[in-house]
Amino acid sequence: xxxxxxxxxxxxxxxxxxxxxxxxxxxxxxxxxxxxxxxxxxxxxxxxxxxxxxxxxxxxxxxxxxxxxxxxxxxxxxxxxxxxxxxxxxxxxxxxxxxxxxxxxxxxxxxxxxxxxxxxxxxxxxxxxxxxxxxxxxxxxxxxxxxxxxxxxxxxxxxxxxxxxxxxxxxxxxxxxxxxxxxxxxxxxxxxxxxxxxxxxxxxxxxxxxxxxxxxxxxxxxxxxxxxxxxxxxxxxxxxxxxxxxxxxxxxxxxxxxxxxxxxxxxxxxxxxxxxxxxxxxxxxxxxxxxxxxxxxxxxxxxxxxxxxxxxxxxxxxxxxxxxxxxxxxxxxxxxxxxxxxxxxxxxxxxxxxxxxxxxxxxxxxxxxxxxxxxxxx
Numbered sequence: 001x002x003x004x005x006x007x008x009x010x011x012x013x014x015x016x017x018x019x020x021x022x023x024x025x026x027x028x029x030x031x032x033x034x035x036x037x038x039x040x041x042x043x044x045x046x047x048x049x050x051x052x053x054x055x056x057x058x059x060x061x062x063x064x065x066x067x068x069x070x071x072x073x074x075x076x077x078x079x080x081x082x083x084x085x086x087x088x089x090x091x092x093x094x095x096x097x098x099x100x101x102x103x104x105x106x107x108x109x110x111x112x113x114x115x116x117x118x119x120x121x122x123x124x125x126x127x128x129x130x131x132x133x134x135x136x137x138x139x140x141x142x143x144x145x146x147x148x149x150x151x152x153x154x155x156x157x158x159x160x161x162x163x164x165x166x167x168x169x170x171x172x173x174x175x176x177x178x179x180x181x182x183x184x185x186x187x188x189x190x191x192x193x194x195x196x197x198x199x200x201x202x203x204x205x206x207x208x209x210x211x212x213x214x215x216x217x218x219x220x221x222x223x224x225x226x227x228x229x230x231x232x233x234x235x236x237x238x239x240x241x242x243x244x245x246x247x248x249x250x251x252x253x254x255x256x257x258x259x260x261x262x263x264x265x266x267x268x269x270x271x272x273x274x275x276x277x278x279x280x281x282x283x284x285x286x287x288x289x290x291x292x293x294x295x296x297x298x299x300x301x302x303x304x305x306x307x308x309x310x311x312x313x314x315x316x317x318x319x320x321x322x323x324x325x326x327x328x329x330x331x332x333x334x335x336x337x338x339x340x341x342x343x344x345x346x347x348x349x350x351x352x353x354x355x356x357x358x359x360x361x362x363x364x365x366x367x368x369x370x371x372x373x374x375x376x377x378x
Contacts, residue, residue: 006295007376009323010311010343014373016081020044022346022369023095024289024333028104028120031338034081034371035106035120036346037094043108045120046081046371052342081371087118087125091132098142098151100165107151107165109139115153117168129168135159141182146189150206154180160194162208172208184235184244186268193244199232201246201266215271217246217264224254231259236290236298237268243316244268245298247287250278258282261302263290265316274317279324283308291336291343293376297322299343301331311345311374328372345372 021039028035032051036044091112098107099120105128106120116130135155143152144165151163156179162172176196183194185206192208193215195201201215220231231249238245244266249259261284263277279287285304292298293313300321302310309331312321328347335344349368 005378007293007340007378008313009377010299010313010325010374011377012325012327012372013342013375016046016371016373018044018368018371020369021348021367022332022371023093024097025335025344025346025371026097026099026106027335027337027344028099028106029102029338030104030121033084033104033120034335034344035097035099035108036333036369036371037097037108038086038369039093039367041088041090041092041094041110043087043090043094043097043106043118045084045086047084047121049080049082052337052339085123085125087127089116089125089127089130090114096139096141098144100144101146101148103148105165107142107144109134109142109153111138113137113139113155113157115139115142115163115168117151117165131163131168134161134163140180143183143185143192145185145206146187150185150189152183152185152192152194154183154194160192160204160208162192162206174204174208174211176202181230181232182235184237187237187239187241193235195232195235195246197228197230199230199246201232201235201244213271215244215246215266216273217266219250219264219273219276220246220248220262222251222254222259224251227254229254229257229259231262231286233286233288234290236292238316239292242268245290245316247290247300249286252282256305258305259286260284261287261300261304263287263298263300263314263316275319277314277316277318277320279310279312279314279321280304284310288331289333291334293336294340299334299336301334301345303330303332307348307350309347332369341376343374343376345374346370347372 025036115134136157138156178196199221229251233248247263251259313323314321330348
């Protein structure tokens with residue numbers, strides 16, 4: 001992307017209402033569909049009537065011709081999202097998913113340990129493969145290797161596991177001493193990093209044969225009197241692999257956790273932490289998701305208490321974001337469209353009393369997650 005074309009802000013194009021509360025969302029590699037991990041034990045799927053200009057042709061047999069690219073500086077918004085049949089059969093909340101880097105496969109996992117793979121664009125919802133007890137309990141995160149041949153999972157059972165993406169065969173596993181919260185493959189696919197409860201980041205070879213070294217993200221950890229609080233939620237490599245971003249929250253208290261969103265840029269070769277990006281104050285909460293834009297900056301989804309949320313853009317090593325949008329409540333996830341001209345932000349409906357007692361005489365309003373579609377602008 002040419003520097004003069006690099007976006008500096010985002011403009012809301014359209015908000016799509018949903019019936020589900022969404023934890024995590026991603027676009028398929030071709031850019032024609034959005035998939036989401038949902039609290040109602042489903043993976044929801046939406047397909048663009050006409051894909052954005054930079055989307056590759058869908059693999060489905062009824063694929064439509066691509067629209068012509070928009071004129072420079074005038075991005076064309078995608079047409080409406082049409083919801084496909086949801087993927088069901090999970091045992092509990094579906095809280096994490098990942099998409100294949102070149103195919104239309106989505107991998108999803110629930111809080112009772114079920115893990116599976118599906119074709120996100122298929123008319124049917126039968127799994128390509130499914131494992132009922134991939135972990136004992138909550139699977140916290142998934143990551144797909146850059147070549148798309150390996151799937152990594154981590155969970156509350158303290159295991160990190162590697163699976164063959166073709167058939168779900170377990171290739172390797174590592175039993176850690178603590179809960180594992182997040183993981184990521186290096187851009188060359190040779191290493192897997194995972195972060196634990198104490199905010200230590202462990203560097204392993206992709207086959208989990210050995211732990212090669214450890215990186216420190218301890219500013220995201222707090223011992224508050226007798227209560228330990230962990231703030232690490234996201235690990236993201238720069239495209240060149242030189243920098244690892246460890247993001248989440250710098251806790252200020254235990255119990256009802258308050259804290260400040262922090263993103264630590266770690267030099268991957270030396271382990272040295274650079275200038276930390278800090279967003280807002282102690283009520284702003286966590287970085288819950290990050291996406292690396294082709295122009296060289298990170299887009300982040302922030303969620304805090306009570307009901308705060310932000311979409312932010314920042315460059316690693318800078319003290320604060322260069323763009324912030326606080327219009328979305330409780331931002332849970334961010335999905336960058338292939339090519340970087342569009343992004344989707346998942347929030348929570350405003351005015352919901354779904355997590356508390358309804359007002360006197362008022363109906364109980366469950367939470368749901370609108371999909372906010374943005375265009376990137378210079």
